[in-house]
Amino acid sequence: MSDPERLFDHGSPFERSLLRSSESEEPSRRLEEKVLAALAAAPAAGVDPAPAGDAAGDGARLLRPMMLATLAVGLLVGGGIALGPRLRPARRPPEITRRPPRRRRPRPLRRRRPRRRAPDVLIVRLDALPSAPPAARAAVVARATSTATTATLALRRRLRRSSARSRCSTR
Amino acid sequence: MVASPSLLTAHDLPMTAAAVPPKDEAARQVALVRTHLPSVWRFLRRLGLQPDDADDVAQEVFLVAVRKMDVMEAGHERSFLFGVALRIAMRARRTQKSRADRTDAHFEIDDVRSPDPSSDELLSRKEARGLLDKALSEMKPEIRTAFVLYELEQMTMIEIAALTETAPGTVASRIRRGREQFQSAATRFQARLR
Numbered sequence: 001m002s003d004p005e006r007l008f009d010h011g012s013p014f015e016r017s018l019l020r021s022s023e024s025e026e027p028s029r030r031l032e033e034k035v036l037a038a039l040a041a042a043p044a045a046g047v048d049p050a051p052a053g054d055a056a057g058d059g060a061r062l063l064r065p066m067m068l069a070t071l072a073v074g075l076l077v078g079g080g081i082a083l084g085p086r087l088r089p090a091r092r093p094p095e096i097t098r099r100p101p102r103r104r105r106p107r108p109l110r111r112r113r114p115r116r117r118a119p120d121v122l123i124v125r126l127d128a129l130p131s132a133p134p135a136a137r138a139a140v141v142a143r144a145t146s147t148a149t150t151a152t153l154a155l156r157r158r159l160r161r162s163s164a165r166s167r168c169s170t171r
Numbered sequence: 172m173v174a175s176p177s178l179l180t181a182h183d184l185p186m187t188a189a190a191v192p193p194k195d196e197a198a199r200q201v202a203l204v205r206t207h208l209p210s211v212w213r214f215l216r217r218l219g220l221q222p223d224d225a226d227d228v229a230q231e232v233f234l235v236a237v238r239k240m241d242v243m244e245a246g247h248e249r250s251f252l253f254g255v256a257l258r259i260a261m262r263a264r265r266t267q268k269s270r271a272d273r274t275d276a277h278f279e280i281d282d283v284r285s286p287d288p289s290s291d292e293l294l295s296r297k298e299a300r301g302l303l304d305k306a307l308s309e310m311k312p313e314i315r316t317a318f319v320l321y322e323l324e325q326m327t328m329i330e331i332a333a334l335t336e337t338a339p340g341t342v343a344s345r346i347r348r349g350r351e352q353f354q355s356a357a358t359r360f361q362a363r364l365r
Contacts (some may be wrong), residue, residue, distance in 0.1 A: 015357045021299030027212040
């Protein structure tokens with residue numbers, strides 16, 4: 001890839017004058033001095049800023065953080081011992097027991113009451129009745145239901161009356 | 172320990188006992204600063220930094236460069252310094268953007284109007300720099316960087332691609348757009364000057 005012509009060299013006069021004006025700007029002389037001073041004060045590449053081998057200096061540097069660390073650990077342990085009983089919970093924590101699962105009693109089976117059954121059919125023969133007149137001693141079959149019983153009793157009463165009447169008329 | 176008196180004086184380098192670089196290394200540092208400080212500082216100015224900010228960033232650039240002397244290839248110091256300068260300037264511009272842009276944008280063309288209508292050549296360098304900075308301030312940062320490196324610092328597109336860590340095609344595109352924008356601005360300025 002070839003580089004295109006630069007406006008710096010091939011632009012219009014006005015464009016070139018604008019671009020070349022940049023060269024006239026220079027940093028101040030003091031900047032160079034400041035930068036050189038800063039470089040001199042800064043540690044050089046590969047140079048350890050803290051020179052090793054000064055055992056006394058290293059010891060003095062390490063003494064203070066070690067003392068602070070020891071003090072901090074002591075405070076933590078002492079505080080923990082002093083506050084230990086107070087830190088116990090006032091209440092016993094609820095014991096967690098494993099309850100056996102509640103057994104469900106099987107529901108008692110409800111026996112359904114047997115429906116009242118109608119009384120068995122009672123066959124009453126009218127001629128078997130002691131009070132039955134001979135005319136009414138025809139064989140009658142009736143059902144011995146409650147209704148039939150009532151009917152039988154009513155019939156019996158009628159038979160009695162009719163037999164009493166017939167007796168009166170014969171006399 | 173003090174470096175060679177021909178290159179360095181005690182006034183130039185007030186060294187402490189804790190940080191005394193070897194003689195050759197100190198000489199190399201001084202040579203680096205004296206050779207490249209003006210171009211690095213100008214590059215920072217064209218990127219939009221104010222003179223005071225450019226001073227601070229330039230010093231930081233050389234501090235970084237000195238720490239990485241061992242990875243800096245001989246003969247490629249300029250590219251290395253410009254790469255460091257670009258990164259630090261981008262970071263500095265983020266914090267100083269409003270201040271820098273405000274100053275650039277308020278440069279009025281009427282301030283440099285000359286009574287002579289054909290005064291292209293008479294346009295003073297300072298006034299021309301004002302117009303140049305105004306034209307550059309209208310570009311996007313990436314286009315501005317590529318344009319400044321190519322047109323003002325005369326770097327090749329390959330060097331710019333390596334420095335900005337972008338593809339050569341992208342650099343070519345940015346340079347082309349930068350040139351278009353610069354020519355448009357120059358035409359506009361010239362029309363208003365007449």
